[in-house]
Amino acid sequence: MKLHTVLQYLQPYMSYKGENPEITSIVNDNRQVTAGSLFVCIEGYTVDGHDFAASAAEKGAAAILAQKELDLNIPVILVKNTRRAMAVLADAFYGQPSQKLHLIGITGTNGKTTTSHLIEKILADSGRKTGLIGTMYTKIGEQIFEVKNTTPESLTLQSTFKKMADSGVDSSVMEVSSHALDEGRVHGCDFDVAVFTNLTQDHLDYHKTMDEYRRAKGLLFAQLGSSFNHERPKYAILNADDPASAEYEKSTAAHVLSYGIDHEADLRAVNIEMTSAGTAFDLSSPFGKHKVSLKMIGKFSVYNVLASIGAGVASGIPIRQIIKSVEEVKGVSGRFETVDAGQNFSVIVDYSHTPDSLKNALETVKQFAQKRIFAVVGCGGDRDRSKRPLMAEIACQYSTDPIFTSDNPRSEDPLQILRDMEEGAKGEKYKTIVDRKEAIHYAVKNASEGDVILIAGKGHETYQIIGNQVFDFDDRQVAKEAIEER
Numbered sequence: 001m002k003l004h005t006v007l008q009y010l011q012p013y014m015s016y017k018g019e020n021p022e023i024t025s026i027v028n029d030n031r032q033v034t035a036g037s038l039f040v041c042i043e044g045y046t047v048d049g050h051d052f053a054a055s056a057a058e059k060g061a062a063a064i065l066a067q068k069e070l071d072l073n074i075p076v077i078l079v080k081n082t083r084r085a086m087a088v089l090a091d092a093f094y095g096q097p098s099q100k101l102h103l104i105g106i107t108g109t110n111g112k113t114t115t116s117h118l119i120e121k122i123l124a125d126s127g128r129k130t131g132l133i134g135t136m137y138t139k140i141g142e143q144i145f146e147v148k149n150t151t152p153e154s155l156t157l158q159s160t161f162k163k164m165a166d167s168g169v170d171s172s173v174m175e176v177s178s179h180a181l182d183e184g185r186v187h188g189c190d191f192d193v194a195v196f197t198n199l200t201q202d203h204l205d206y207h208k209t210m211d212e213y214r215r216a217k218g219l220l221f222a223q224l225g226s227s228f229n230h231e232r233p234k235y236a237i238l239n240a241d242d243p244a245s246a247e248y249e250k251s252t253a254a255h256v257l258s259y260g261i262d263h264e265a266d267l268r269a270v271n272i273e274m275t276s277a278g279t280a281f282d283l284s285s286p287f288g289k290h291k292v293s294l295k296m297i298g299k300f301s302v303y304n305v306l307a308s309i310g311a312g313v314a315s316g317i318p319i320r321q322i323i324k325s326v327e328e329v330k331g332v333s334g335r336f337e338t339v340d341a342g343q344n345f346s347v348i349v350d351y352s353h354t355p356d357s358l359k360n361a362l363e364t365v366k367q368f369a370q371k372r373i374f375a376v377v378g379c380g381g382d383r384d385r386s387k388r389p390l391m392a393e394i395a396c397q398y399s400t401d402p403i404f405t406s407d408n409p410r411s412e413d414p415l416q417i418l419r420d421m422e423e424g425a426k427g428e429k430y431k432t433i434v435d436r437k438e439a440i441h442y443a444v445k446n447a448s449e450g451d452v453i454l455i456a457g458k459g460h461e462t463y464q465i466i467g468n469q470v471f472d473f474d475d476r477q478v479a480k481e482a483i484e485e486r
């Protein structure tokens, strides 16, 4: 594509009449520059991409997109906001691929990964060829690719959509993080269905206040197309039991389908019955009443299933078929996953890393624990500090044997993270074991018949980040070894 062609998409932002080289790729990392690249300089949170412009030019970049003057011997195109311009160019360069897909976005503090997998299964079972983008990986058909972020930046995202469309994918499900909405990583994404799971505390290191966090998540609904294309209707699937939904309903022009348990909703679960083997409920919906019998447990699973049913209905799939699909799901990797090595107590590995998800997980455990509940809990470093004492307090309140340990300390001192946690547990009985492996072994060694151990925070993760080193670490594996050692 010629530089002038690429730039025509930025006309509202700039005018440029210089050279017109061929643009072979658009990148925002100088390490990815090859001959003919357009290098986009992003002012980041840790470094300034403008500092890598000279290196990009040396590596053969054809042009630079910047928001600061740069003195280089290749064309430098100046715009006010490179992140925004990058999203516009990404969409154009890859041929507006999201318009070729039935695109479903999911936002909310907890449940995005789980819900996205449920929706993917519903779509796949109905004969669609699916793609998925989220915390664990990107999936194109059956192929799996590693990811750095839950929601990638715009260039990666749009190139992924193009790969999906090129390989015959017709429907794609993605997690949309609040960071991505705030940074405009999803600008240009033509969502057909936007799903809201819930809003509780997390990420206040980034958003500062709950109001700002709520506003960021709301962008997904505000940005759903505001024109009524009746051949391709847009839907917002909102949680009637979460107060933020009222605001999101006001901010979207899309059709709204609500779901809930405690409040009136289009899709409502009533008569919920839970056992340690599963959850059954009656679904009332505009399409009649249906019995649903899940293999997953917990009230939160019912919410995720209701949200997925909403997305399925909004995707034109018959409700009976949707129910059949969700009834088959055993669970999602690292989410309330049981570790079974023949022991006479339960071990559950879960990805709860927020106060609300930890409380939900422990409340669910309480329903079938016969005696003690061990909660092995840590909090991530370089993340919202204010959730640490809250999570510690919840661990003390909802378990009999709270064990505070490390999650991914990242650049922080693991002992300081534990001290932050301990602030929330004053006067309570708990144990602190900084080494996660030791903490898991301690719980396993001390558990007896009928007890439950919840190992929270790292779920599917197969690593632990301490300082800037990444160590192999898998809670499920470590728990298994500990059980075998008993």
Ligand SMILES: CC(=O)N[C@H]1[C@@H](OP(=O)(O)OP(=O)(O)OC[C@H]2O[C@@H](n3ccc(=O)[nH]c3=O)[C@H](O)[C@@H]2O)O[C@H](CO)[C@@H](O)[C@@H]1O[C@H](C)C(=O)N[C@@H](C)C(=O)N[C@H](CCC(=O)O)C(=O)O
Pocket (backbone or CB within 6 Å): 028, 029, 030, 031, 041, 042, 043, 044, 045, 046, 047, 048, 049, 052, 135, 148, 149, 150, 151, 152, 153, 177, 178, 179, 180
């Ligand atoms: C705080 C935050 O949102 N950071 C994200 C942000 O990074 P940044 O803007 O700070 O980038 P930077 O590292 O300073 O680099 C600036 C520019 O210089 C470039 N660069 C940098 C180094 C170099 O040698 N050469 C070079 O060209 C970079 O490519 C970039 O263009 O933009 C990057 C690209 O989109 C993200 O990968 C990065 O996520 C980091 C890894 C992160 O930890 N983010 C977390 C907080 C996050 O976004 N989490 C949510 C999930 C939350 C949830 O699900 O609960 C997510 O969506 O992942």
Ligand SMILES: Nc1ncnc2c1ncn2[C@@H]1O[C@H](COP(=O)(O)OP(=O)(O)OP(=O)(O)O)[C@@H](O)[C@H]1O
Pocket (backbone or CB within 6 Å): 108, 109, 110, 111, 112, 113, 114, 115, 135, 150, 175, 197, 198, 300, 301, 303, 304, 334, 335, 336, 350, 351, 352, 353, 356, 357, 358, 360, 361, 459
């Ligand atoms: N609907 C829900 N409401 C509250 N808690 C939930 C819900 N669904 C799952 N959880 C809890 O939250 C944990 C994380 O779930 P999941 O990975 O699906 O969320 P996520 O929103 O994708 O998280 P992340 O923001 O880290 O990507 C689960 O392990 C479970 O304990």
Ligand SMILES: N[C@H](CCC[C@H](N)C(=O)O)C(=O)O
Pocket (backbone or CB within 6 Å): 150, 353, 379, 380, 381, 383, 407, 408, 457, 458, 461
């Ligand atoms: N998406 C979340 C995942 C947290 C997982 C937890 N294990 C941690 O490292 O804090 C985040 O980036 O904040």
Ligand SMILES: [Mg+2]
Pocket (backbone or CB within 6 Å): 112, 113, 114, 134, 135, 136, 150, 175
């Ligand atoms: Mg996720």
